[in-house]
Amino acid sequence: AQSVTQLDSQVPVFEEAPVELRCNYSSSVSVYLFWYVQYPNQGLQLLLKYLSGSTLVKGINGFEAEFNKSQTSFHLRKPSVHISDTAEYFCAVRLLSSGSRLTFGEGTQLTVNP
Amino acid sequence: EPEVTQTPSHQVTQMGQEVILRCVPISNHLYFYWYRQILGQKVEFLVSFYNNEISEKSEIFDDQFSVERPDGSNFTLKIRSTKLEDSAMYFCASSVGGSMYEQYFGPGTRLTVT
Numbered sequence: 001a002q003s004v005t006q007l008d009s010q011v012p013v014f015e016e017a018p019v020e021l022r023c024n025y026s027s028s029v030s031v032y033l034f035w036y037v038q039y040p041n042q043g044l045q046l047l048l049k050y051l052s053g054s055t056l057v058k059g060i061n062g063f064e065a066e067f068n069k070s071q072t073s074f075h076l077r078k079p080s081v082h083i084s085d086t087a088e089y090f091c092a093v094r095l096l097s098s099g100s101r102l103t104f105g106e107g108t109q110l111t112v113n114p
Numbered sequence: 115e116p117e118v119t120q121t122p123s124h125q126v127t128q129m130g131q132e133v134i135l136r137c138v139p140i141s142n143h144l145y146f147y148w149y150r151q152i153l154g155q156k157v158e159f160l161v162s163f164y165n166n167e168i169s170e171k172s173e174i175f176d177d178q179f180s181v182e183r184p185d186g187s188n189f190t191l192k193i194r195s196t197k198l199e200d201s202a203m204y205f206c207a208s209s210v211g212g213s214m215y216e217q218y219f220g221p222g223t224r225l226t227v228t
Contacts (some may be wrong), residue, residue, distance in 0.1 A: 019137065034221075035189075041221070042221055043222055044157070044206060044207075044218050045219070046203065046216050046217075050216055092157075094213055094215065099134050099162070099170045099213065100147075100169075100209070100212050100213040101159040101162060101170055101172070102149070102157075102159060102217060103159065104158070105154075105156065106156050107156070107157075
């Protein structure tokens with residue numbers, strides 16, 4: 001069975017600082033990888049996804065993530081954050097081989113301070 | 115931009131009562147999902163639905179749960195006899211296709227069982 005670990009439950013940063021949110025997964029088969037963002041009182045919104053091809057994936061709002069197969073990681077990065085990036089971020093995987101269920105990590109609360 | 119909608123936003127019910135959570139997926143989508151998030155825990159997959167039948171379900175989705183697409187627009191989750199541990203945020207999602215395609219999430223229904 002697949003699992004997802006987000007190593008940091010909370011990440012406080014100052015505005016305009018770079019940020020990295022870490023995600024590791026375990027799976028015996030190939031997976032698709034996703035990052036979702038949840039703003040307060042809203043649903044989950046897709047930031048970016050990795051299906052195949054280039055391991056560096058660019059998403060919305062200036063975020064990017066890099067798929068590292070050898071380290072089974074899919075860390076999310078942004079070079080300069082804004083106050084408006086304050087939200088909960090979820091990493092998720094889906095097996096290529098079967099089904100369409102998403103398996104989520106625990107979530108990382110990113111708080112951007114002025 | 116089309117979006118998934120869910121009603122009600124918050125439902126309070128007594129233990130043992132039946133509840134129906136409603137979702138209107140995006141109109142040209144064919145795959146439908148329910149997830150839940152117990153406070154402080156991961157977002158968990160419950161069930162996926164395609165072509166008027168359940169395509170996949172998790173171990174959480176026991177006989178107390180059922181899903182239905184009663185007409186061309188609504189997708190419902192019924193809990194027959196609610197328990198305290200059913201208290202959670204329930205998210206509906208839909209996608210135009212299967213595993214490669216983005217799942218679009220609704221804002222959620224917060225279910226409180228007292």
